[in-house]
Amino acid sequence: MSGMWRFLKKPEGPALAFMVSGMLWFIIGTLYGLVSAIDLVAPDFFANIAPLVFGRGRPTHVNTVLYGFVTEVLVGCGLYYVPALLRTKLWSPPAAWLSWLLWNITVLSGPICFAGGHTQGREYTEYIWAFDVTFTLAIVLLAVNIVMTIANRRENSLYVSVWYFTGMLLWTAGSYPIGNVMWHPSTGAVAGILDTVILWFYGHNLPGLVLTPLAVGAAYYVMPRIAQAPLWSHTLSLVGFWTLVALYTHIGGHHVPQGPIPNWLKAMSTIDSMAMVIPVFVALGNLWLSIRGRGGKLLADPAGRFVLAGTVWYLITCVQGPIQSLPAVQRVTHFNNWVIGHSHIAILGFAGYIALGAMWHILPLLSGRELYSRRLVNLQFGLITFGLVGFFMVLTTAGLIQGGAWNNGQTIYRVLPEIAPYMFLRAVMGVLIIAAAFVGFYNLWMTLRRGRVIEPELREEALS
Amino acid sequence: MKVTPALLVIGALLTFWASMAIMVLLPAATMHPAPSSTWRPWSSEEEAGNTLYVQNGCSYCHSRYIRTNDWDLGAERLAEPGDYVAQEPSILGTERTGPDLSQAGGEHPDDWHLAHFTNPRYTRPQSLMPAWKFLGESDIRLLTAYVQAQGGRDADTRISRQQRWRTPAQEAYARGPDKNIEWLHDQVPHGWLAMPNPYPPLPADLARGEKVYQDQCAGCHGPIGDGQGLAAPYLNPVPLNFTLLRRHLTDGRYLGGMLYYQIMNGITGTAMPYFKRDLESEKIWDVSNYVAVYFVGYTDATMEPRGIGAAYEPAWTNPYTPPQTQPAAASQPAAAPARTEPR
Numbered sequence: 001m002s003g004m005w006r007f008l009k010k011p012e013g014p015a016l017a018f019m020v021s022g023m024l025w026f027i028i029g030t031l032y033g034l035v036s037a038i039d040l041v042a043p044d045f046f047a048n049i050a051p052l053v054f055g056r057g058r059p060t061h062v063n064t065v066l067y068g069f070v071t072e073v074l075v076g077c078g079l080y081y082v083p084a085l086l087r088t089k090l091w092s093p094p095a096a097w098l099s100w101l102l103w104n105i106t107v108l109s110g111p112i113c114f115a116g117g118h119t120q121g122r123e124y125t126e127y128i129w130a131f132d133v134t135f136t137l138a139i140v141l142l143a144v145n146i147v148m149t150i151a152n153r154r155e156n157s158l159y160v161s162v163w164y165f166t167g168m169l170l171w172t173a174g175s176y177p178i179g180n181v182m183w184h185p186s187t188g189a190v191a192g193i194l195d196t197v198i199l200w201f202y203g204h205n206l207p208g209l210v211l212t213p214l215a216v217g218a219a220y221y222v223m224p225r226i227a228q229a230p231l232w233s234h235t236l237s238l239v240g241f242w243t244l245v246a247l248y249t250h251i252g253g254h255h256v257p258q259g260p261i262p263n264w265l266k267a268m269s270t271i272d273s274m275a276m277v278i279p280v281f282v283a284l285g286n287l288w289l290s291i292r293g294r295g296g297k298l299l300a301d302p303a304g305r306f307v308l309a310g311t312v313w314y315l316i317t318c319v320q321g322p323i324q325s326l327p328a329v330q331r332v333t334h335f336n337n338w339v340i341g342h343s344h345i346a347i348l349g350f351a352g353y354i355a356l357g358a359m360w361h362i363l364p365l366l367s368g369r370e371l372y373s374r375r376l377v378n379l380q381f382g383l384i385t386f387g388l389v390g391f392f393m394v395l396t397t398a399g400l401i402q403g404g405a406w407n408n409g410q411t412i413y414r415v416l417p418e419i420a421p422y423m424f425l426r427a428v429m430g431v432l433i434i435a436a437a438f439v440g441f442y443n444l445w446m447t448l449r450r451g452r453v454i455e456p457e458l459r460e461e462a463l464s
Numbered sequence: 465m466k467v468t469p470a471l472l473v474i475g476a477l478l479t480f481w482a483s484m485a486i487m488v489l490l491p492a493a494t495m496h497p498a499p500s501s502t503w504r505p506w507s508s509e510e511e512a513g514n515t516l517y518v519q520n521g522c523s524y525c526h527s528r529y530i531r532t533n534d535w536d537l538g539a540e541r542l543a544e545p546g547d548y549v550a551q552e553p554s555i556l557g558t559e560r561t562g563p564d565l566s567q568a569g570g571e572h573p574d575d576w577h578l579a580h581f582t583n584p585r586y587t588r589p590q591s592l593m594p595a596w597k598f599l600g601e602s603d604i605r606l607l608t609a610y611v612q613a614q615g616g617r618d619a620d621t622r623i624s625r626q627q628r629w630r631t632p633a634q635e636a637y638a639r640g641p642d643k644n645i646e647w648l649h650d651q652v653p654h655g656w657l658a659m660p661n662p663y664p665p666l667p668a669d670l671a672r673g674e675k676v677y678q679d680q681c682a683g684c685h686g687p688i689g690d691g692q693g694l695a696a697p698y699l700n701p702v703p704l705n706f707t708l709l710r711r712h713l714t715d716g717r718y719l720g721g722m723l724y725y726q727i728m729n730g731i732t733g734t735a736m737p738y739f740k741r742d743l744e745s746e747k748i749w750d751v752s753n754y755v756a757v758y759f760v761g762y763t764d765a766t767m768e769p770r771g772i773g774a775a776y777e778p779a780w781t782n783p784y785t786p787p788q789t790q791p792a793a794a795s796q797p798a799a800a801p802a803r804t805e806p807r
């Protein structure tokens with residue numbers, strides 16, 4: 001018992017646990033993605049196998065990769081870098097373990113519940129009420145833990161990564177219960193069109209106030225470290241941080257373009273979507289200027305390469321985003337695979353790449369072991385990059401075919417055969433991404449088991 | 465500006481909750497749309513259907529609102545905020561792998577939905593929608609009730625039109641195949657009956673007609689046009705066996721116009737859908753020729769009256785002669801007295 005307690009009190013435990021479980025969800029979640037992709041190629045392939053039917057497998061895929069893989073790995077990184085940046089220890093490792101447990105119970109509820117149709121069905125808020133509770137608890141506990149860690153810091157100034165990580169927890173603790181309409185436990189929704197407004201308020205807080213701060217925070221930590229350069233501008237960090245939360249929270253309306261929501265919401269969401277270039281370009285500019293002239297260092301480092309590529313995906317996503325929120329463009333790009341392309345480069349490209357890069361960078365610091373294989377990290381990078389670039393091209397093409405044809409009067413049924421080849425190619429590209437998930441898990445596991453132990457002195461040096 | 469813990473925590477929370485007030489509370493306080501003119505409450509069955517719709521993730525492939533630039537299913541009516549009153553949850557959807565369903569009620573009769581939900585490929589051979597057979601018939605009934613309620617009062621109007629025609633269609637079917645066809649043709653506006661297919665069935669036209677047929681019709685009428693498609697066991701009346709048409713030519717020679725009209729317009733009350741949205745005019749003439757040539761074994765293409773010849777059609781002489789129609793047992797002879805030409 002006391003041995004158990006001692007284990008729970010190890011400061012690096014929860015961070016590692018979040019990474020390991022996140023990488024496991026990466027495998028499971030993408031396998032569900034493949035199932036859904038196959039459903040769209042050969043709809044009778046899994047005929048009448050209820051859990052794998054598209055309408056049930058897809059939410060399992062989306063929630064598992066989102067809340068399981070990307071977010072968990074990034075939280076794991078944060079649980080390491082926040083105390084490290086504050087020159088202190090995590091306030092309560094046991095509480096963080098509890099958060100980990102509650103979080104994973106939530107994610108596990110996805111494959112189990114959705115298989116039987118137990119879902120609240122609104123995109124990104126599918127977990128049923130009981131697991132909304134576990135998730136909210138996990139977030140609140142983490143928020144307390146981090147705020148207390150800040151209170152107990154030995155470093156006076158708060159680095160920008162700390163702002164983002166703390167902000168994410170504070171915001172999500174409010175945004176998640178509201179978005180999930182937790183005061184209506186049975187449906188997780190309010191009645192009527194207002195529900196759409198609430199859903200997409202959350203729906204855009206999820207990328208905006210969960211994934212973006214986590215990923216940008218991690219990039220702010222990793223990139224200057226690998227480049228061994230100071231942060232370029234404190235002012236830009238400030239502008240990027242505060243405009244993020246001020247603007248991102250206003251753009252949910254762009255998910256229901258030309259829909260029956262009030263015009264002022266639509267106008268606001270379009271304008272603020274344009275304005276989103278401010279936090280994005282400010283953060284990117286700050287990061288890239290920080291590593292100016294030292295990009296080679298990031299490219300040479302397997303972890304750095306992932307993070308750097310993640311920032312490039314961020315650029316692409318956030319050039320695409322404002323453009324596709326223009327009504328004239330959205331008439332064609334909405335409702336089809338164009339948006340699925342955007343989602344994948346955003347969540348896997350931007351947030352996922354940075355999650356993986358930050359994890360590979362932090363893992364040795366955290367575990368005291370060198371990476372089992374840098375070549376496997378490179379292999380993973382290659383597989384994902386090939387797969388995702390293919391994904392993006394294929395889905396964008398399919399989306400333009402669909403959107404253009406519909407806009408010119410073809411019926412959806414008639415256009416289905418036109419996208420068939422792209423649905424097939426997407427499934428093929430997906431296999432590469434899944435392979436990368438397996439490679440990553442193997443490398444992680446072997447690092448923890450077999451990685452060469454780093455001499456304590458070297459480790460101290462690396463930490464300072 | 466130095467970011468202190470207090471500034472961080474209080475500032476982050478204030479900004480977030482202020483935005484929340486603008487983006488959630490303000491709408492909640494101001495959005496109270498009155499029910500739209502077509503709105504009506506859902507019955508308990510329809511409500512249960514909505515639950516199934518949510519549970520089975522129909523919303524990942526179907527939207528429930530129509531925009532100004534839509535043409536497909538339901539495009540006759542733009543979405544209004546008052547359409548969704550009291551519906552909880554009312555998921556609008558962000559993806560259209562399948563068509564918008566907000567106005568789907570009454571598009572098809574229930575037997576079409578039974579076949580379609582059992583396996584969508586039965587009625588729509590190219591569909592990507594999952595088969596829902598595993599849900600069982602009672603859930604499929606609830607889902608059907610839900611779909612039939614989409615569109616509110618407009619849907620009710622369409623449903624009553626379906627029902628208005630369903631009884632006579634089923635009665636005619638019960639009177640036997642020939643009586644059925646006579647009844648069907650009695651409903652076709654006269655001008656369409658004595659009209660030949662104006663376009664020749666050249667090999668390219670027939671190849672196109674075949675593609676259209678396999679993509680759109682084969683699930684019901686069967687690959688060889690005998691009405692024995694995979695959907696047939698679920699439908700009443702069953703899909704037509706085209707070979708029967710050989711003894712039901714108008715004036716002993718015409719069928720092209722009838723085929724065109726029936727395909728374009730569908731047969732309300734039966735599973736036969738309209739194709740005016742899916743198929744442009746040329747494709748309907750092509751599939752008509754395909755059905756005529758391959759399943760009826762005769763086409764009236766390019767016969768008189770043909771009006772001014774279409775500019776681009778190559779010359780083609782119709783090699784078919786009208787079949788010697790035998791008076792079918794229990795049926796009027798098809799070679800009825802010639803009707804006067806429509807003007």
Ligand code: HEM
Nearest residue numbers: 207211254273276318321322324325334339343346347558
């Ligand atoms: C400048 C920033 C961005 C803008 C203006 C933007 C804009 C948009 C717009 C307009 C849509 C809706 C498209 C449609 O349905 O027609 C969308 C969808 C989406 N965006 Fe972004 N985006 C931005 C950045 C991001 C980032 C950073 C992420 C993720 C980390 C992200 C994740 C998503 C996802 C997952 C969807 C799909 C939602 C759904 O329909 O299920 N976006 N974005």
Ligand code: HEM
Nearest residue numbers: 030033034036037062065339340343347348427430431433
């Ligand atoms: C970790 C990597 C991945 C992430 C983060 C991810 C994320 C997502 C997200 C957020 C969506 C919802 C998109 C939207 O509604 O706009 C989605 C949908 C989907 N994903 Fe993924 N995905 C990943 C990998 C994969 C893989 C490997 C495959 C296939 C082999 C795949 C196949 C699909 C399919 C088929 C859909 C449904 C698209 C539709 O509704 O038409 N995903 N994914």
